[in-house]
Amino acid sequence: MPVYKLHYFNNPRQGRAELSRLILSQAGVEFQDIRFAHCEWPAIKPTTPFGHVPILEVDGRVLAQSNTIARYLAKKHGLAGQDEWEEALADMYADNIHDLLNAVAVPFVEKDPVKKKELYQNFMRITIAPHVAAVEKQLKKNNTGYLVGNQLTWADLAYYAYFSDFLEVKFGSAFLKAAPRLKALIDRVKALPNVQKWTAYRDATYPEDKE
Amino acid sequence: MVHYKLIYFNLRGRGELARLVLHHQEVAFEDFRFEREEWPKYKAGTPFGQVPVLEVDGKPLAQSNAIARYLARQHGLAGQNEWEQSQADMYVDCIYDLISGTRPIIYETDKEKQKEILQKFLKETVNPHLEKLEQQLIKNGTGFLVGKSITWADLAYYSFFSPMTERFGDSVIDNSPHLKKLVEHVANIPQIKKYVETRPKTTL
Numbered sequence: 001m002p003v004y005k006l007h008y009f010n011n012p013r014q015g016r017a018e019l020s021r022l023i024l025s026q027a028g029v030e031f032q033d034i035r036f037a038h039c040e041w042p043a044i045k046p047t048t049p050f051g052h053v054p055i056l057e058v059d060g061r062v063l064a065q066s067n068t069i070a071r072y073l074a075k076k077h078g079l080a081g082q083d084e085w086e087e088a089l090a091d092m093y094a095d096n097i098h099d100l101l102n103a104v105a106v107p108f109v110e111k112d113p114v115k116k117k118e119l120y121q122n123f124m125r126i127t128i129a130p131h132v133a134a135v136e137k138q139l140k141k142n143n144t145g146y147l148v149g150n151q152l153t154w155a156d157l158a159y160y161a162y163f164s165d166f167l168e169v170k171f172g173s174a175f176l177k178a179a180p181r182l183k184a185l186i187d188r189v190k191a192l193p194n195v196q197k198w199t200a201y202r203d204a205t206y207p208e209d210k211e
Numbered sequence: 212m213v214h215y216k217l218i219y220f221n222l223r224g225r226g227e228l229a230r231l232v233l234h235h236q237e238v239a240f241e242d243f244r245f246e247r248e249e250w251p252k253y254k255a256g257t258p259f260g261q262v263p264v265l266e267v268d269g270k271p272l273a274q275s276n277a278i279a280r281y282l283a284r285q286h287g288l289a290g291q292n293e294w295e296q297s298q299a300d301m302y303v304d305c306i307y308d309l310i311s312g313t314r315p316i317i318y319e320t321d322k323e324k325q326k327e328i329l330q331k332f333l334k335e336t337v338n339p340h341l342e343k344l345e346q347q348l349i350k351n352g353t354g355f356l357v358g359k360s361i362t363w364a365d366l367a368y369y370s371f372f373s374p375m376t377e378r379f380g381d382s383v384i385d386n387s388p389h390l391k392k393l394v395e396h397v398a399n400i401p402q403i404k405k406y407v408e409t410r411p412k413t414t415l
Contacts, residue, residue: 050305050343063297065304072297084284085267091277096259102311134259 001029005057006069007044010035013206014165016066016101017054019094020073022157025198027077035206067094074154081153089148093155096131097162103127124175128167132179135159139181145188152189160189165199215240217278219263220247222415223374225275225310226263228303231366232279234406236286244411276303283363290362298357302364305340306371312336313375317415329379341387348389354396361397369397374415 004024008017024031036044045051049064056062056069063069071091074080081087107119135147144150147159164186167175176183189195215233219226221244233240245253257264258273265271265278272278280300283289290296312332319325348356356364372394375383384391397403 049301049347051339061294063301065301068297068300068304071300072293075293084281085270088272088277088281091280092258092272092274095274095277130260138258 002059003057004029004031004073005034006031006054007034007036007048007057008054009041010037010206013202013208014161018161018165019066019070019097019154019158020054020056021202022161022195022198023070023073023077023079023154026152026157026192026194027073027079028194029073029077067098070094070154070158079152079154079157082149082151086149086153090153090155093147094158096135097158100127100131100162120171124171128175132163132175132182136179136182139185145181145185147185152192156185156189157195160186160195164190214266214268215282216243216266217241217263218243218245218253218257218266220245220250221411222413223370224415228275228279228363228367228370229263229265229282230406230410231370231403232282232286232288232363234402235361235366235400236288237402238282238286276307279303279363279367288361288363288366291358291360295358295362299362299364302356303367305344306367309337309340309371333379333383337383338386341384341390345387345389348393354389354393356393361400365393365397369394369403373398 006017006020006024008015021031021033044053048055049062052064054066054069055064056072058072063072071080071094074090075087081090104123107116107123110116110119139145139147142148146152147155159182163176163182168186173183176186190199215238217226217229217233217240230242253262254260258271261273263275263278264273265281267281272281280289280303283299284296290299316325316329316332319328348354351357353359355361356368368390372384372390376394384394398407
């Protein structure tokens, strides 16, 4: 088994490293979950390939970019899809989440509480609601309970991380009322023994994000 | 013989990388383009209300990088092994971030403000990236981003920096001799040259 070292900030606790942590946890693979304080970043930044984190060290070689890292790990550990077409579909869903993470960054970093609330409301209405409807349609079409094929892939973990572990925690489940299949999927992922083990460990070990 | 239909605006933008992959490997495809005004007609038919979409024998795939990666892997442009494939993915992700960074510039109508945003983008985002990129190109030592031969990552850098220099001047990559050489190399590949000469002329 290779030695995996995943490097990311300690805050946000989840952020762009969480998908890789979930993939490794679901696959039952050990990894070093390295988290550093923001004050350490100026010293770490020049050592990274492109001045960003997360980065993944694999037996000393370094990979950057959150979805590249997640895809590499998913492929290595049986969570990428069962053929090349399924791999492409999983990539598509992971890219959707990547876009949604970029989009939510705007309200997330807003400091004015009134403006922040408005930005989040607009975000849920203009960006999230149509996407939820579109994904619900795809889930209905695929008709297996999973986003891709007939078993769990990193795409399902990505949607769980964003819609359950982030949006649902923040806003409650009302926004999923018209999306029973998406809700069932993220609940199913949430209930996976290895996912539960990971989130219990994470919540006990790392303090909640202050937002 | 698989039928590919690539659906996108009549622009380069986020559709161009897939087109370059297919043209480089000389794979036939239906290059379906529509004008901006026609978008409402096609939007509802897409999986997530966005283009590009690639139909593979009628089955839809969305997301520009998922599409280009699938085509690169199907047609031998993805990298020679798992690690190289991931390295290529990483570079293409970097370009994705840069493309996103150009949006405020492209949509700014005030010329003075546009110039300001562009300068900020070049200084704070592009130039630091190019410094790192030059180091990576030197380290790899083959002229290509990944391994010993061309991958879709090289096409991605050409696809981004060629319009950038076209629009904002050669100075964008003047301080990056290895990238400059790579972009020129790609531009001179016969299949790419032929495609560029014959494709519709678009601002973006």
